Structure formats: structure tokens, C-alpha cells
Amino acid sequence: xxxxxxxxxxxxxxxxxxxxxxxxxxxxxxxxxxxxxxxxxxxxxxxxxxxxxxxxxxxxxxxxxxxxxxxxxxxxxxxxxxxxxxxxxxxxxxxxxxxxxxxxxxxxxxxxxxxxxxxxxxxxxxxxxxxxxxxxxxxxxxxxxxxxxxxxxxxxxxxxxxxxxxxxxxxxxxxxxxxxxxxxxxxxxxxxxxxxxxxxxxxxxxxxxxxxxxxxxxxxxxxxxxxxxxxxxxxxxxxxxxxxxxxx
Amino acid sequence: xxxxxxxxxxxxxxxxxxxxxxxxxxxxxxxxxxxxxxxxxxxxxxxxxxxxxxxxxxxxxxxxxxxxxxxxxxxxxxxxxxxxxxxxxxxxxxxxxxxxxxxxxxxxxxxxxxxxxxxxxxxxxxxxxxxxxxxxxxxxxxxxxxxxxxxxxxxxxxxxxxxxxxxxxxxxxxxxxxxxxxxxxxxxxxxxxxxxxxxxxxxxxxxxxxxxxxxxxxxxxxxxxxxxxxxxxxxxxxxxxxxxxxxxxxxxxxxxxxxxxxxxxxxxxxxxxxxxxxxxxxxxxxxxxxxxxxxxxxxxxxxxxxxxxxxxxxxxxxxxxxxxxxxxxxxxxxxxxxxxxxxxxxxxxxxxxxxxxxxxxxxxxxxxxxxxxxxxxxxxxxxxxxxxxxxxxxxxxxxxxxxxxxxxxxxxxxxxxxxxxxxxxxxxxxxxxxxxxxxxxxxxxxxxxxxxxxxxxxxxxxxxxxxxxxxxxxxxxxxxxxxxxxxxxxxxxxxxxxxx
Numbered sequence: 001x002x003x004x005x006x007x008x009x010x011x012x013x014x015x016x017x018x019x020x021x022x023x024x025x026x027x028x029x030x031x032x033x034x035x036x037x038x039x040x041x042x043x044x045x046x047x048x049x050x051x052x053x054x055x056x057x058x059x060x061x062x063x064x065x066x067x068x069x070x071x072x073x074x075x076x077x078x079x080x081x082x083x084x085x086x087x088x089x090x091x092x093x094x095x096x097x098x099x100x101x102x103x104x105x106x107x108x109x110x111x112x113x114x115x116x117x118x119x120x121x122x123x124x125x126x127x128x129x130x131x132x133x134x135x136x137x138x139x140x141x142x143x144x145x146x147x148x149x150x151x152x153x154x155x156x157x158x159x160x161x162x163x164x165x166x167x168x169x170x171x172x173x174x175x176x177x178x179x180x181x182x183x184x185x186x187x188x189x190x191x192x193x194x195x196x197x198x199x200x201x202x203x204x205x206x207x208x209x210x211x212x213x214x215x216x217x218x219x220x221x222x223x224x225x226x227x228x229x230x231x232x233x234x235x236x237x238x239x240x241x242x243x244x245x246x247x248x
Numbered sequence: 249x250x251x252x253x254x255x256x257x258x259x260x261x262x263x264x265x266x267x268x269x270x271x272x273x274x275x276x277x278x279x280x281x282x283x284x285x286x287x288x289x290x291x292x293x294x295x296x297x298x299x300x301x302x303x304x305x306x307x308x309x310x311x312x313x314x315x316x317x318x319x320x321x322x323x324x325x326x327x328x329x330x331x332x333x334x335x336x337x338x339x340x341x342x343x344x345x346x347x348x349x350x351x352x353x354x355x356x357x358x359x360x361x362x363x364x365x366x367x368x369x370x371x372x373x374x375x376x377x378x379x380x381x382x383x384x385x386x387x388x389x390x391x392x393x394x395x396x397x398x399x400x401x402x403x404x405x406x407x408x409x410x411x412x413x414x415x416x417x418x419x420x421x422x423x424x425x426x427x428x429x430x431x432x433x434x435x436x437x438x439x440x441x442x443x444x445x446x447x448x449x450x451x452x453x454x455x456x457x458x459x460x461x462x463x464x465x466x467x468x469x470x471x472x473x474x475x476x477x478x479x480x481x482x483x484x485x486x487x488x489x490x491x492x493x494x495x496x497x498x499x500x501x502x503x504x505x506x507x508x509x510x511x512x513x514x515x516x517x518x519x520x521x522x523x524x525x526x527x528x529x530x531x532x533x534x535x536x537x538x539x540x541x542x543x544x545x546x547x548x549x550x551x552x553x554x555x556x557x558x559x560x561x562x563x564x565x566x567x568x569x570x571x572x573x574x575x576x577x578x579x580x581x582x583x584x585x586x587x588x589x590x591x592x593x594x595x596x597x598x599x600x601x602x603x604x605x606x607x608x609x610x611x612x613x614x615x616x617x618x619x620x621x622x623x624x625x626x627x628x629x630x631x632x633x634x635x636x637x638x639x640x641x642x643x644x645x646x647x648x649x650x651x652x653x654x655x656x657x658x659x660x661x662x663x664x665x666x667x668x669x670x671x672x673x674x675x676x677x678x679x680x681x682x683x684x685x686x687x688x689x690x691x692x693x694x695x696x697x698x699x700x701x702x703x704x705x706x707x708x709x710x711x712x713x714x715x716x717x718x719x720x721x722x723x724x725x726x727x728x729x730x731x732x733x734x735x736x737x738x739x740x741x742x743x744x745x746x747x748x
Binding site for chain 1: 661
């Protein structure tokens with residue numbers, strides 16, 4: 001279980017998060033929803049220990065995230081960023097194998113794990129031999145996911161994973177991710193600005209704006225019992241409008 | 249003939265000064281980088297070889313008194329032709345020393361000695377064109393006082409030395425309105441064309457007769473005596489007494505100023521080689537020296553091959569050392585920002601030291617030859633490599649570094665698998681810059697006896713021979729081009745395919 005209690009994070013004078021509290025149930029997918037600048041990515045960075053809060057406590061399975069604990073905790077997490085965050089100088093297979101190599105896995109074990117992940121992600125071996133720039137955005141994203149899952153961490157953190165994809169690919173991948181998360185039984189925190197994505201994937205959703213929590217709950221909670229007019233405005237702005245342009 | 253790669257590398261790492269020469273049955277003969285010095289050194293080397301007591305090694309074309317003095321004091325060379333005036337004024341810094349005996353006595357505590365005069369003096373003198381001298385009635389230096397309107401161009405050494413223009417002006421009370429500084433080779437052309445009226449010359453200069461120049465008589469006895477003598481380490485004299493005795497016998501009192509000027513002219517103006525000019529030294533048995541022609545060409549090819557090897561070694565070893573040092577320095581700079589800035593500033597400062605000066609600073613530490621040249625060149629090559637490594641590492645997308653942390657790659661694996669490969673384009677560009685510029689800078693190594701193509705450039709400058717200069721400069725340019733091309737190939741290996 002991941003828990004944030006009254007977490008505040010400032011960057012200079014700007015407040016990125018203002019006394020944010022939230023809980024992520026084990027095995028569930030939690031979506032952090034908000035427009036850019038809402039502070040949703042900062043939450044992920046704090047959970048990972050890439051940044052430290054100015055106030056409040058973040059804990060993972062009861063252990064507070066801090067300088068002393070973050071190395072141990074990050075071992076339980078997989079991290080996926082927009083467009084995959086792949087290393088351009090390594091083939092996709094090398095990208096995926098990187099963490100396992102660092103753990104000195106024997107080659108056959110790496111190969112077996114990679115084959116299983118590739119099948120799950122719907123990529124064939126030939127594709128993995130290519131360099132990231134030789135793949136499409138959707139394929140890169142799947143490789144990024146494979147890399148995050150290589151060591152089978154119980155927690156998966158995804159920062160706008162589908163943000164760089166065009167709407168059709170994005171919709172396809174959203175469905176695939178949904179099936180995947182359900183099958184893997186992982187604790188997932190997914191950051192997005194896409195309401196449809198939040199609705200499809202999130203067991204629970206936290207809507208953020210300006211570094212504050214506006215409402216938490218299921219998508220139905222947000223849609224049917226909005227805490228404020230902003231919630232409705234945010235949900236309908238995207239769903240009623242013509243399809244959002246690709247990218248941001 | 250040159251120390252090998254390992255030796256040169258250890259010279260880079262250890263501050264071993266030039267080891268006592270003469271110890272290994274070799275006498276190292278030095279010379280400065282002007283024609284007369286080259287010729288006399290060649291005569292000396294030939295005599296040493298005839299006696300057979302020791303092998304002669306030529307370390308000629310050293311860049312001036314500063315270099316030769318340090319070289320002989322450190323034992324990097326054993327002897328070279330010097331002038332009494334220079335010994336008194338520059339080396340011993342006591343102008344009151346006027347006789348060979350007095351100078352010899354003062355050299356003794358320094359472990360040095362000189363022989364007697366070779367028979368001629370190569371003093372500073374002022375020269376005007378013969379026709380102009382006649383027209384204006386210029387015969388002596390004193391006569392110049394009547395013509396303050398004359399334009400003078402002096403070499404930078406003459407312009408600054410106390411036994412040059414400053415002293416002369418004070419001694420004679422001269423007041424020339426226009427005094428400029430100009431490279432000697434150019435001044436000859438300028439005085440011939442009438443753009444310059446007065447210049448400083450050496451009294452044995454080969455050009456004097458050809459250009460019909462008149463030497464102004466030093467009527468108030470200002471210029472010190474610059475008798476040519478052999479300056480040698482006492483250690484060598486004691487170890488090879490037969491050679492030293494034969495050298496004195498063969499050279500002392502053998503040649504007067506006019507004949508020396510003629511030998512200089514042979515090399516400077518008639519296109520003869522230094523070896524040929526040395527062969528014409530009285531009593532040297534020069535008839536055995538074949539004249540230039542087919543042999544000259546094949547000798548040049550052989551020399552070029554040797555120089556190419558030397559030059560290549562200079563570049564490869566110094567750039568190699570700069571890579572080994574520079575990449576870690578760039579990594580350190582990127583890791584520890586504050587210390588890194590300091591470190592990069594220090595390397596940048598090194599770069600502002602003129603290459604020639606940096607080479608000079610190496611002499612007291614490492615002597616002369618390839619060792620100090622390698623150290624200086626490596627220091628020079630450091631900046632582009634360290635700087636580019638730093639810049640390449642700093643330019644890496646922060647997200648990619650964070651992912652490396654999340655993947656828990658560990659410091660070493662992150663550096664080797666992620667950071668250095670991602671910075672490889674910048675690092676390779678730095679190495680390429682270093683290699684190509686070092687090919688050029690390495691030509692300066694010749695000034696401290698480091699060998700390489702610069703040897704021909706220095707000799708060509710001394711002989712005012714464009715052909716010889718080009719024979720050194722053109723291969724250097726080609727080598728720079730070759731390195732550039734080579735790196736295009738190396739890039740394919742060193743830069744991961746995914747980045748190209």
C-alpha cells in the first residue's frame with residue numbers, strides 16, 4: 001500500500017503539491033488525473049524517492065520514503081515514462097535486460113523472462129533487436145513497459161505512458177494495459193491528463209489541480225457526485241469535445 | 249634512435265630530468281636553429297664519428313639559447329657550438345667577462361667548459377645597403393646619428409637584449425625615429441627592396457655578400473666579441489678525452505669569418521644541404537660527400553619516413569595520455585560541480601599558455617627531446633577531451649539518468665552502459681579535435697628536440713628555405729587530414745549505432 005499524508009512540495013516559490021493525502025490499495029490501479037502543472041507527476045517522483053517532500057510523509061508498505069530507505073523501496077517499483085524513456089544507444093532487448101544484468105541474472109533466465117514479457121506486450125523478438133528510434137511510439141511504449149516489469153516489481157508507476165501516442169493507438173493500448181494490469185495484480189499508479197484513460201484504467205482516481213486534491217473516488221463517484229463544478233468541467237471538457245489532438 | 253612508447257610514457261608520468269648523457273657511449277651534439285649552428289654541429293658530429301670513441305647523436309635545431317643552455321646543464325646534450333658573447337651576457341650574465349679563459353673559469357663550477365675560438369666571430373652588426381651607405385656616407389655606427397630619419401627593422405632578440413639595440417642606442421646616443429621588429433628572413437627582402445634602411449645582422453651571415461650589404465663599423469667598440477667556441481659538459485670531456493682533443497684540433501682556429509659566411513651561404517642560398525656545407529669545412533674531408541641529386545632525394549624520403557614515425561608517436565602517445573586523463577577528468581567535473589569548474593578552469597588556463605612557452609617550461613622538469621614534448625602536447629590535448637566529456641555528460645536527458653537510478657544499475661554500470669555511451673558523440677568530437685590540433689602543435693616539438701615534422705620546419709626557417717618548410721608542413725597537414733578521416737571510421741565503432 002502506498003500512502004501520502006499531508007504532503008507538500010515546493011519548487012522555489014511555486015507550490016507543486018499542497019497538503020496532499022491519498023491511499024493506493026494493493027493490487028489496484030490508481031489514476032492521478034489533472035492537467036499539466038497540477039502536480040500529478042510530482043507525486044510519482046516523491047513515491048520513487050527522486051525528490052523529497054518539504055512536509056508530510058510518503059510511505060510504501062508502511063516504510064516511510066527517505067534517503068535511507070529509498071534504495072530498498074525503489075527495488076519494488078517499475079517506472080514507465082512518456083515515450084518509453086528508452087536508451088537510444090541500446091537495442092530494445094538491451095534496454096529491457098539492463099536491470100536483470102545489473103542483478104547478474106544468468107542469460108537463459110533473462111531470455112526466458114524477456115520472451116514472456118514480449119508475448120504479454122505483443123512484441124516479437126525481431127522488433128526487440130531494433131533500436132528504439134526504429135520502432136513506432138506505441139511499440140516503444142510497450143518496450144518501456146517490458147523494461148519496467150523485467151524484475152517483476154509489485155508496484156508499477158506510469159507517468160503519462162501514452163501521452164505521446166495518437167488517439168487510435170492510444171485507445172488500443174489503453175485496452176491492452178487494462179487487461180494487463182488486471183492479469184498482473186500489481187499496484188499501479190498511473191498519471192494522465194486523459195479522462196477517458198482514467199475512466200478505463202482507474203479503480204480509483206484522484207483529481208488534482210494546482211497541487212491540491214479536488215476529489216478522490218471511482219470514476220462513477222467523480223462523474224455522478226462531483227465535489228465541485230470544476231470536476232464536472234474537467235470531465236466534460238474532454239469527453240464532449242472533439243478528439244484531443246495527439247500529444248499534449 | 250628514439251625512446252620507445254613505454255619509455256616515452258614513463259617520461260610522461262615520472263618527472264625524470266634528462267639523464268646524464270655521455271654515459272652510454274653516446275655524445276649528444278646540440279645546435280640552435282640557425283644555419284651556422286647546424287653546420288658547426290654537423291662538423292662536430294662527423295669528427296666524433298671519425299674518432300670512434302663514442303657514437304654521435306644529433307639533437308639539432310633547438311629553439312634558442314634558453315633551450316640549449318637548459319639542455320646542456322641537464323645533460324640532455326653534451327656539447328654544442330656557442331659564442332663567447334652569449335656565454336658572458338646570457339648564460340653567465342656577467343658582461344665583464346671578455347676572454348675565453350675568464351669565461352672558461354666561470355663555467356667550471358657549472359660542470360661546463362669551452363675550447364678556444366674556432367677562428368671567427370659572429371658578432372651582431374648593423375648593416376645598410378651598399379649603395380645607400382655610399383650615398384649617405386654611412387661607414388660607422390656613429391654615422392647613423394646624423395640620419396635619424398632612417399627606417400630600422402630589428403629581430404626581436406636584438407631589440408630586447410642589453411647587448412643589442414637598447415645598449416647600442418645608449419652607447420652611441422642614437423635616435424632613429426622608426427624602429428620596428430621583423431623576422432630576419434623578411435628583413436632581408438625588405439632591405440633589398442628599399443623598404444627598410446638599417447637592420448641587425450650577424451657578421452658571418454651568408455646573405456651579406458649576395459645582397460650587397462655594408463656592415464657599419466663598431467667604431468666605439470660596443471658589440472661584445474662573439475667568438476665561436478665549443479661548449480661542452482666536463483663529464484663528456486673527461487670521459488672521451490681523445491674525442492675532445494680531436495675536436496679542438498679539427499675546429500679551433502680553422503675558419504675565419506668570410507669562409508664561415510661562405511659556408512652559411514652554401515646552405516642558405518645555394519640549396520646545399522647542411523651535410524654538404526659541413527663537408528666544405530676546412531680539413532673535413534668533404535670531398536667524400538656526394539653532391540645533392542638522386543641521393544638527396546632518397547635521403548629526404550628516408551628522413552621523412554623517420555620524421556613521420558616520430559610525429560605519429562608524438563601525436564598518438566600524447567593524445568592517448570590525454571584520453572586516459574581527460575575522460576576521467578570530465579567525469580569528475582560533471583559529478584562534482586564546484587571542484588569540476590575549478591578543474592576545467594585550470595585546464596583552460598593551461599591552454600592559454602602559448603605552446604612554445606609550455607614546451608620551454610618542460611625543460612627544467614624533463615630535459616629536452618620527446619619526453620617533455622609529449623608532456624606538453626598531452627597537457628594541450630587535455631582541454632578539448634575533458635571539456636567535451638563534461639559537456640556530453642551534462643547534456644544527457646535527466647529522465648534517462650533517473651531511470652538508471654530506478655533500474656538500480658549502480659554507479660559503474662550506469663557510467664559505462666548509460667552515461668559514457670550517451671555522451672560518446674561529444675567525447676569523440678573532443679578526441680578528434682585534440683588529435684587534429686595536436687598534429688599541428690607537435691610541429692613545435694622540434695624546438696626542444698622532440699623530433700617530428702617540425703624538424704624540417706625549423707630547419708627551413710633557419711635556411712629561409714620554403715621548400716624545406718613545406719616538406720615539413722605539408723605532411724603535417726596531410727596527417728591532420730588523415731586523422732580526421734580515420735576518426736570518421738573510429739566513430740562507427742565508438743559511437744553506438746542507435747545514436748548515429
